[in-house]
Amino acid sequence: MFEANFVVYGVHKIWRQLGREDTAVARCTVARLMRQMGLRGVVRGKEIRTTIPGKTPCPADRVNRQFRAARPNLLWLADFT
Numbered sequence: 001m002f003e004a005n006f007v008v009y010g011v012h013k014i015w016r017q018l019g020r021e022d023t024a025v026a027r028c029t030v031a032r033l034m035r036q037m038g039l040r041g042v043v044r045g046k047e048i049r050t051t052i053p054g055k056t057p058c059p060a061d062r063v064n065r066q067f068r069a070a071r072p073n074l075l076w077l078a079d080f081t
Contacts, residue, residue, distance in 0.1 A: 002039050010041025 001014055009017070011034055015027045034040070069075035 002034075008042040010043075013041065 001017060002009055005013075005017075011027060011031045014034070015025070015030045018025050018030070063075060063077070067075070067077065
């Protein structure tokens with residue numbers, strides 16, 4: 001069925017087509033079998049990329065992840081996020 005539809009059908013369309021042909025099968029079963037066979041449907045559109053990682057290095061960890069101070073005013077932290 002995948003090759004008969006020009007190698008573009010994904011899990012949902014193959015599952016619906018099997019249902020129209022009176023073949024009772026779960027959608028997760030179709031997904032698992034397609035994954036095992038290495039079949040993937042065509043995805044339309046461009047991939048949406050919301051975050052582009054910067055090239056700047058991370059600042060040094062000056063407290064070595066030790067956020068408890070032995071006495072007051074010994075350790076000050078700030079978070080800019």
